[in-house]
Amino acid sequence: MLRARQAAAAVLSSVLFRNVALQEALAASTLLPGLDDRDRAFARALITTALRRRGQIDATIAEFLERPLPPAARHAWLLLLIGAAQLLFLRVPAYAAVSTSMELLIRGPGRSWRGLVNAVLRGIADRGATICQGQDAGRLNTPDWLWQSWLRAYGPATTARIADAHLREPVLDVCPKTDPEAWAAKLDGTVVLDGGIRVKASGDVAALAGFREGAWWVQDAAAQLPVRLLGDIDGRDVADLCAAPGGKTLQMAARGARVTAVDVSESRMRRLAANLARTRLAAEAVVADATSWESGRSFDAVLVDAPCTATGTIRRRPDILWQRTAGDFRALNPLQDRLLDRALQLVRPGGLVVYTVCSLEREEGENRVQGLLGRNQAAELVAVDAATEGLPDTFVTGDGYLRTLPCHLADAGGVDGFFAARVRRRE
């Protein structure tokens, strides 16, 4: 199992030292494909556990150090992180967790720290579990800027529940083209939120029934909701302004809309094209900057699934905890505003714009829409009503916005955090 740990160390090094997104680091790994299924599953569990629990692990390591490790010791720290994740959260026997970390350390640039790493890991093997029992896991595993942002938006109790939700492995949700009940039965899953399917199986998604024939695609249950706010779009012209890799384009095409899918990223649009081909759904694909794209016509409805910090998807992408900063959403706000302004120009009078982000931050959600309503007289909010949309009351704010949180539906496995608002262009 040394190779599994080596693969995990390489991915974590890309994510934590070079800011590579977890999905990209996993896809680029040269070591993971060579592992058998069991070792690959272990390596992935080790990677996500180290990212989800990094704050707790760092606090535990600190108990055994007189002073913080210097930047030059970062490779030694990485092996402490990996060793401690196994000892504290993966129930790996102490001798295996310690000896494999030491072996990897000796082979790499952190070898001069071997005495310290050995002593700290042995200390954690002895006393780490007791230390962890006294920790506030949610708080320690959430960077300060996010904790403060959620406190302002949701208050202390909900903030604690959001942070706790991030500690759990997420469930697998898929969106069927048609017939959720029948596909739920075939996939041994359950229908969730009146349309998505929560699948019990784990492992290779492509091996599940219906994947190859394109009967469904992977999409969190909450990510399926913004498109529903557009109502009946059968036969309508809809523009999807930030479309790739296409989850919402597929949903709208499956609902009978004539979709024009626009995205600035050529590589992500190749994934959209592959998704359309697999599901045998049709959409016109345009690679363009949507803020300046000239369509030559107006649309019945426009969806803006804007680029954002994605803090609503930390359950699935725990790398976000350590890669984003408060400055990131401030940097994205002007683009989010321009996309909203452009959407309102592209929709016909009387048509609907749905603006959505997978972010928990009000600066990327509520504040952007309030800004639009303030500066553009043509925009009017069409409040979301939970009963009409068949949604739990907790999913809709008093202002009529859709706002899901990772702690919603906690007993059923949670959902990603999404914000969506529905705006009409006045006649």
Ligand SMILES: C[S@@+](CC[C@H](N)C(=O)[O-])C[C@H]1O[C@@H](n2cnc3c(N)ncnc32)[C@H](O)[C@@H]1O
């Ligand atoms: C949240 S993702 C979209 C996810 C997609 N709607 C789905 O459901 O699969 C945001 C997308 O916005 C795209 N994007 C960023 N800036 C853009 C711009 N100026 N014009 C068009 N697309 C842009 C990114 O390339 C990215 O694919």
